[in-house]
Amino acid sequence: MLNDSSTVESVAETAGDPQKPVRNRAATEAAILNAAKWLLAEEGFQGFGINAIARRAGCDKQLIYRYYGGLDGLVEAIGTDLGSWVKDRIPEDTGGMFLLTYGDLMERLVILFLEALRDDPLMRRIVAWEVSENTEQVRRLSEARSKALAAWIERMRGSLVPPKGVDATSVNAMLFAAVQHLVLSAAISGQCAGLALKTAKDWEKAAAALKRIVRGVYG
Amino acid sequence: MLNDSSTVESVAETAGDPQKPVRNRAATEAAILNAAKWLLAEEGFQGFGINAIARRAGCDKQLIYRYYGGLDGLVEAIGTDLGSWVKDRIPEDTGGMFLLTYGDLMERLVILFLEALRDDPLMRRIVAWEVSENTEQVRRLSEARSKALAAWIERMRGSLVPPKGVDATSVNAMLFAAVQHLVLSAAISGQCAGLALKTAKDWEKAAAALKRIVRGVYG
DNA sequence: CCCTGTTGTCACTCATCGGTGAGTAACGAA
DNA sequence: TTCGTTACTCACCGATGAGTGACAACAGGG
Numbered sequence: 001m002l003n004d005s006s007t008v009e010s011v012a013e014t015a016g017d018p019q020k021p022v023r024n025r026a027a028t029e030a031a032i033l034n035a036a037k038w039l040l041a042e043e044g045f046q047g048f049g050i051n052a053i054a055r056r057a058g059c060d061k062q063l064i065y066r067y068y069g070g071l072d073g074l075v076e077a078i079g080t081d082l083g084s085w086v087k088d089r090i091p092e093d094t095g096g097m098f099l100l101t102y103g104d105l106m107e108r109l110v111i112l113f114l115e116a117l118r119d120d121p122l123m124r125r126i127v128a129w130e131v132s133e134n135t136e137q138v139r140r141l142s143e144a145r146s147k148a149l150a151a152w153i154e155r156m157r158g159s160l161v162p163p164k165g166v167d168a169t170s171v172n173a174m175l176f177a178a179v180q181h182l183v184l185s186a187a188i189s190g191q192c193a194g195l196a197l198k199t200a201k202d203w204e205k206a207a208a209a210l211k212r213i214v215r216g217v218y219g
Numbered sequence: 220m221l222n223d224s225s226t227v228e229s230v231a232e233t234a235g236d237p238q239k240p241v242r243n244r245a246a247t248e249a250a251i252l253n254a255a256k257w258l259l260a261e262e263g264f265q266g267f268g269i270n271a272i273a274r275r276a277g278c279d280k281q282l283i284y285r286y287y288g289g290l291d292g293l294v295e296a297i298g299t300d301l302g303s304w305v306k307d308r309i310p311e312d313t314g315g316m317f318l319l320t321y322g323d324l325m326e327r328l329v330i331l332f333l334e335a336l337r338d339d340p341l342m343r344r345i346v347a348w349e350v351s352e353n354t355e356q357v358r359r360l361s362e363a364r365s366k367a368l369a370a371w372i373e374r375m376r377g378s379l380v381p382p383k384g385v386d387a388t389s390v391n392a393m394l395f396a397a398v399q400h401l402v403l404s405a406a407i408s409g410q411c412a413g414l415a416l417k418t419a420k421d422w423e424k425a426a427a428a429l430k431r432i433v434r435g436v437y438g
Numbered sequence: 439c440c441c442t443g444t445t446g447t448c449a450c451t452c453a454t455c456g457g458t459g460a461g462t463a464a465c466g467a468a
Numbered sequence: 469t470t471c472g473t474t475a476c477t478c479a480c481c482g483a484t485g486a487g488t489g490a491c492a493a494c495a496g497g498g
Binding site for chain 1: 263264265347348349350351352353358361365368369385386388389390391392393394395396397399400401403404407408411412413414424425427428429431432434435436
Binding site: 241242243244247278279281282285 | 446448
């Protein structure tokens with residue numbers, strides 16, 4: 001039994017996972033981070049824990065403590081990783097930048113945000129987490145998210161200024177709040193406040209309503 | 220020891236809780252339901268479980284299984300109980316019903332909904348739960364909630380019809396979505412999309428922005 | 439009186455959670 | 469080879485979760 005090590009070796013080589021070259025710290029760290037992001041995105045923050053992440057990453061949970069200092073550190077790593085959201089999701093230029101009015105800008109921004117959020121399950125889960133809990137973990141993620149969002153808006157805003165006589169900060173908060181709740185609700189139940197949100201046609205109607213609202217406020 | 224039952228009796232009589240007349244099923248059922256509602260409202264759906272409810276209700280968890288058939292049945296009971304939301308939260312008449320236009324109506328409705336949601340932690344938790352999970356429990360609650368909301372809107376709508384040329388269903392969904400996310404976010408973190416929502420003045424600004432939006436769409 | 443059903447309590451199983459301490463296996467340097 | 473460091477695994481702990489079966493206390497009816 002003991003000197004018949006060829007069996008073990010052959011098994012290790014034939015069935016060995018090429019994704020996981022044994023003894024590679026960087027790769028393991030990445031595997032853990034990816035497992036965490038995947039779990040959060042696909043399963044939600046319910047059941048998001050050390051054990052599940054280790055299971056998914058295919059390693060021992062001890063390594064999560066060693067490399068990230070526990071769940072908190074791992075969540076923080078997700079947060080910093082979130083900074084890449086802007087450059088991943090947003091086109092470099094806005095298609096010629098022929099946006100002359102503030103209304104043009106906000107219309108485009110709101111629709112872009114809607115689509116970006118629709119395409120990003122991880123970001124959706126984080127938003128849902130934000131309105132459900134107020135722990136240190138969530139605050140960290142929330143901060144990273146709002147920074148990414150602010151940076152994105154800032155880049156798009158350029159030199160355009162909001163029209164006088166309207167509280168643009170408050171109005172824009174409403175618009176983004178509406179988009180966030182709409183997308184969250186749709187992702188979970190396929191509808192929001194009685195409005196079906198499944199087919200592409202449904203979403204076109206929603207987008208049209210959003211544009212209508214933006215135009216109503218900003219002209 | 221066995222025949223010295225006087226000790227037990229005296230303790231039971233002097234320290235007996237007047238709030239809990241032993242052997243009263245109706246009272247126990249109510250205590251369980253109230254404990255569940257209180258826990259969901261104050262602690263959130265995280266940690267909302269059999270043990271916590273029984274602890275809070277001051278009875279054994281076995282009774283929850285016996286009287287409600289487990290958590291699912293209890294949640295369902297909360298749902299039906301939710302039907303009273305309309306008559307609890309909404310004034311019978313709208314102050315004379317001098318609402319002549321659809322814009323008047325929606326402006327009033329949105330603001331009323333904002334305030335009602337702000338005042339109701341239980342309803343807030345349910346909304347947060349809705350966008351976080353898609354279990355049977357949540358669906359039941361969600362259905363009850365949307366029914367209550369629809370009934371409320373229906374009562375207020377009267378015979379007013381939306382103006383032509385605007386998709387009122389979609390637009391209204393946006394408005395209510397905005398209010399929901401705004402209130403949820405504010406309740407958790409005191410702000411939403413960079414807009415502070417703590418003081419009465421903050422909320423006045425938010426309400427003004429909402430009205431501005433409604434007026435922009437419905438004139 | 440006993441019998442039966444209701445109300446409530448207790449003690450337990452089993453699974454899973456976060457967290458820790460000890461031990462093992464690969465690898466590079468001496 | 470030997471030794472020490474690094475990467476990694478395993479076995480366990482206490483706490484807590486949902487769920488169950490047995491039993492005690494009391495009520496009313498025969």
